[in-house]
Amino acid sequence: MNHEAQQDLTYHHEVTHNTEEHSAAWRGWQITCDQVTDGQFEGEVTELAFDDLQLIRDRSNQALVKTGQAMKNFLTFSVPARQHTQEFYCDGHLSVANHILIAPADRLPEIHTPSNLDIFCISVDLDVIKNMLSNQGIESGLNSYASSTYLKEACFGEELSDCLHTIFSSDLSTQQLEYSRIQNGIxxxxxxxxxxxxxxxxxxxxxxxxxxxxxxxxxxxxxxxxxxxxxxxxxxxxxxxxxxxxxxxxxxxxxxxxxxxxxxxxxxxxxxxxxxxxxxxxxxxxxxxxxxxxxxxxxxxxxxxxxxxxxxxxxxxx
Incomplete structure (x- = not known):
């Protein structure tokens, strides 16, 4: 049998009240958040993490300028939640709403986020996903994603966004996450x-x-x-x-x-x-x-x- 082994999965949720708390809530990342719009900051960071895959839901009420980096040899996918329809700036360039941002984790672009941001961020080990592409006989331009920042229309990731909504909208419990079928399924x-x-x-x-x-x-x-x-x-x-x-x-x-x-x-x-x-x-x-x-x-x-x-x-x- 070639069943997937049970994974080491961790779950973390934090409500944040200022940009310093919000930056620190991104475990494994070095993030700096500067608040742009006026008012009291409120945010939430929810994380599900395996050794080679990290899922984060990032929510904040104020517009921010975000810079930083994550793990080397990882690739990040930032996927807007269904409700997110605002434009944002990426490395000084205006991007229309509902695009997926793909970037190497150790060379993240500067992002100017809108107010009331609700977005999912996926960070995945590049070697792992390359191996899976090879297993499925798929040739792709993944190497180009690993060296530059790309914006892809969200229609390519509508099912992915729906899937992430299902995962993060669940009333997750420690007991649920102990089941290998839940872990492997996610x-x-x-x-x-x-x-x-x-x-x-x-x-x-x-x-x-x-x-x-x-x-x-x-x-x-x-x-x-x-x-x-x-x-x-x-x-x-x-x-x-x-x-x-x-x-x-x-x-x-x-x-x-x-x-x-x-x-x-x-x-x-x-x-x-x-x-x-x-x-x-x-x-x-x-x-x-x-x-x-x-x-x-x-x-x-x-x-x-x-x-x-x-x-x-x-x-x-x-």
């Missing part, structure tokens, strides 16, 4: 979105037989590991294809996206656990075990698939 999903940003390929000219072979290989891997359904990142690495390529093959051959297929497999795994329910775990624990971060969303998807709520499954099975 990391795998973000890494795959970053790989998608680097993949400029479109639909692929693949024969029906070749599509069927790829889908069969992916399904065989999933079915051989029903006790631990893989993430989409793991599946792409095992098959040796990008998510776009794998999705194209699944859709053309199976009528489902690989993400939908994996979600169904995880829901079925949770269903089996609930059919053999014991008081040792509650329903939320079972949902987290299979990588469902939002219990409400899990319950809704579960009811759609099985025509009953998880609690009803327990009552019917007991």
């Amino acid at each position: 990391k795998g999903t973000i890494m795959q979105h970053l790989i998608d940003l680097a993949d400029s390929g479109d639909n692929y000219a693949i024969t029906p037989l070749a599509r069927k072979v790829m889908v069969d290989r992916a399904r065989e891997y999933v079915l051989a590991n029903l006790d631990t359904p893989p993430t989409i990142l793991e599946l792409c690495n095992v098959v040796g294809a990008s998510r776009r390529k794998l999705q194209y093959c699944f859709q053309e051959t199976f009528g489902l996206s690989p993400v939908s297929y994996l979600r169904i497999m995880r829901l079925n795994a949770a269903h089996r656990d609930l059919l053999h329910y014991s008081n040792q775990y509650n329903i939320q624990d079972i949902a987290a075990k299979w990588g469902f971060l939002h219990y409400g969303r899990f319950a809704s998807e579960y009811r759609t698939l099985f025509a009953e709520l998880p609690s009803q499954t327990i009552k019917r099975a007991s």
Whole structure:
């Protein structure tokens, strides 16, 4: 088996009341924030960090000039939250709203942020993402990103922004984050979105037989590991294809996206656990075990698939 190992994940949240506190809240970074607009400063920095991947949600009510640097050989992606529509200045150049900023972590540009900023920042080990691109057979211009600052239209990262909203809007608990499925799910999903940003390929000219072979290989891997359904990142690495390529093959051959297929497999795994329910775990624990971060969303998807709520499954099975 080639399952992803449990990760070392840390969670940190800090409410800040001045620019010095706000700068210090960026752990592993050397950041200087100068306040530009008038008024009392209020901010929040929320961090989820692995050894090779760091996710930060940065919120502040005042306009700032921000400079600094992060870890060497890391690449940063700054992704606007859905509500963020204001223009900002990057190294003295006006940038229109809703662009993703990609920059080497040790050579960050000077940013003049707007008031009421709400933005996600991802910092990833460059060697790790290069290795994953190689595993999926993707050629990209990632080396150019590692040496210069780029602004990319946010339409390329709309799904990434939605994913980050889901993660940071969750009522995260230490207990949830102990589950390897939650850890691997967060990391795998973000890494795959970053790989998608680097993949400029479109639909692929693949024969029906070749599509069927790829889908069969992916399904065989999933079915051989029903006790631990893989993430989409793991599946792409095992098959040796990008998510776009794998999705194209699944859709053309199976009528489902690989993400939908994996979600169904995880829901079925949770269903089996609930059919053999014991008081040792509650329903939320079972949902987290299979990588469902939002219990409400899990319950809704579960009811759609099985025509009953998880609690009803327990009552019917007991």
